[in-house]
Amino acid sequence: MSGAIVTSKKVWQRHDRKTQLAVWAAWLFGTAVFVYCFQLISERTIWAFVWDAPAQAADLGARMVPPAWSYIHYLWRPIWDTLNIATLGTIISIVIAVPIAYCAARNTTPSVAFVRPVALFIIVASRSINSLIWALMLVTIVGPGVFAGIIAIGLRSIGFVAKLLYEAIEEIDESQVEAVRSTGASAAQTTVYGIVPQVMPAFAGITVFRWDINIRESTVLGLVGAGGIGLELNAAITQLYWTQVSLMLLVIIGTVILSEWVSAKVRHAII
Amino acid sequence: MSLALPAHRTWKKPPAIKRAWLRWTLIVGAAIYLSLALGTTHVNWSRVWEGLPRGMQFVTAFLPPDFTSRWTEIVEGIAETLWMTVAATVVGIALSVPVGIGAARNIAPLPVYYFCRSVLAVSRSFQEIILAIFFVKLFGFGPFAGFVTLSFATIGFYGKLLAEDIEDMDPSQAEAVRATGAGWLQWLNYGVQPQVMPRMIGLGLYRLDINFRESAVVGIVGGGGIGATLDTAFNRYEFDSAAAIILIIIAIVMAVEYSSGYLRRWVQ
Numbered sequence: 001m002s003g004a005i006v007t008s009k010k011v012w013q014r015h016d017r018k019t020q021l022a023v024w025a026a027w028l029f030g031t032a033v034f035v036y037c038f039q040l041i042s043e044r045t046i047w048a049f050v051w052d053a054p055a056q057a058a059d060l061g062a063r064m065v066p067p068a069w070s071y072i073h074y075l076w077r078p079i080w081d082t083l084n085i086a087t088l089g090t091i092i093s094i095v096i097a098v099p100i101a102y103c104a105a106r107n108t109t110p111s112v113a114f115v116r117p118v119a120l121f122i123i124v125a126s127r128s129i130n131s132l133i134w135a136l137m138l139v140t141i142v143g144p145g146v147f148a149g150i151i152a153i154g155l156r157s158i159g160f161v162a163k164l165l166y167e168a169i170e171e172i173d174e175s176q177v178e179a180v181r182s183t184g185a186s187a188a189q190t191t192v193y194g195i196v197p198q199v200m201p202a203f204a205g206i207t208v209f210r211w212d213i214n215i216r217e218s219t220v221l222g223l224v225g226a227g228g229i230g231l232e233l234n235a236a237i238t239q240l241y242w243t244q245v246s247l248m249l250l251v252i253i254g255t256v257i258l259s260e261w262v263s264a265k266v267r268h269a270i271i
Numbered sequence: 272m273s274l275a276l277p278a279h280r281t282w283k284k285p286p287a288i289k290r291a292w293l294r295w296t297l298i299v300g301a302a303i304y305l306s307l308a309l310g311t312t313h314v315n316w317s318r319v320w321e322g323l324p325r326g327m328q329f330v331t332a333f334l335p336p337d338f339t340s341r342w343t344e345i346v347e348g349i350a351e352t353l354w355m356t357v358a359a360t361v362v363g364i365a366l367s368v369p370v371g372i373g374a375a376r377n378i379a380p381l382p383v384y385y386f387c388r389s390v391l392a393v394s395r396s397f398q399e400i401i402l403a404i405f406f407v408k409l410f411g412f413g414p415f416a417g418f419v420t421l422s423f424a425t426i427g428f429y430g431k432l433l434a435e436d437i438e439d440m441d442p443s444q445a446e447a448v449r450a451t452g453a454g455w456l457q458w459l460n461y462g463v464q465p466q467v468m469p470r471m472i473g474l475g476l477y478r479l480d481i482n483f484r485e486s487a488v489v490g491i492v493g494g495g496g497i498g499a500t501l502d503t504a505f506n507r508y509e510f511d512s513a514a515a516i517i518l519i520i521i522a523i524v525m526a527v528e529y530s531s532g533y534l535r536r537w538v539q
Binding site: 046056129147233 | 284304308309311312313314315318319322323325326329350351353354355357358361392393396397398400401404405408409410411413414415418461484485487488491492495501502505517520521524525528
């Protein structure tokens, strides 16, 4: 007996044959879907324009430098407006979102059968309509300007804040609530001393995070007439003042990076 | 010897911010900011007041939603949006993988790292809608501009999260694969990729969901899809058709959200 004879050399494979086939089938299906979608897009595309794009981009780029630095004096006011739209909008959304989150969380809602579905629907409706579409509608109702922007940002943020907040409420430690309740606290006292301290850090984090997103979104609300720097950007684009456009883009990048930095710092300090 | 306890000391909730000076600075600062912000925000209250009955008219014009009279346009718009979303998600993710790998500090050399990080920063700072304005100018009206916009925006989102995930991975597993003498690509494929894959599949589905939502507005500036149909409906004052479109968007977003949540649980 001279030990086992290895007849065929076995090579290590990551998957067995069945998994391998399944992976291939998934790739095939995915590729087919993508090619189909892309073909439908390309049918509606005028390719001459696309091939022309590099030349167009170079032309546009040449027109955009140097940025019209002197125009910055006219931009302070729109920047301030943008900041206000984001901040006041966030405040409005918090005021509305807190009670909605309270109604939507499974452990605090007054009624699982009636109140909770309504609260969840409000959350989904607010989240699925983009702030630009909200602004489009509000500009028609309350007139163009900062106010429409504030309300649009507020309505749009309700869903986001309420969703994250109600998830935080559902994850709280029930024993602490129980402990507060066992001292004979009323329902309101239980909420204030048992639930609020537990969700406070999450709440502050969510608020700052949403404020950061709102700064980003409020820079473009002006495109539909809802105030802020987007209004100036739209005017500059339609009048083909490309040097002003490039200045505004730089200002927007600056504002966004600054707000992201602030929000990261604050969240770091809280958590 | 007795400890002198004050007679009536009641317990008070500790303040949220313990340092008194910081607390008061924040409170006073917030008060000053709010008064300034509210003071300089010009609200034309008479216009708002005037608008409220108009708002009621607006809301009643939405009801009942009219699905029938623009049905063919709506279906076409939705279909276009779906193609755009799928194609842009695929291309965006495919492009963001190399950028994301390059932007992970633990596996990329420093020059590559800075280059990829700046690509991500540019892609993330601009709203989809601003990108769309420029891409429509470059590529002409239609779904192609929207497709490029969404792909570009996907790079920033997905690349950044991929880079962060790679930075958080367990180095010992990758080390073990390298110790077998694997080449760089093999190392990436067997040491790094399995660690980040489950989360990245979930994020890909999430991005598909975001791209659908964003594609609804990219159309407003000429990027094709349901956004264009919605904008047309608003411009023609066909608010009942607009209401129908908005309801369809909400329904699809809800469906995508639930199915992607379900898929994510199934994958993980």
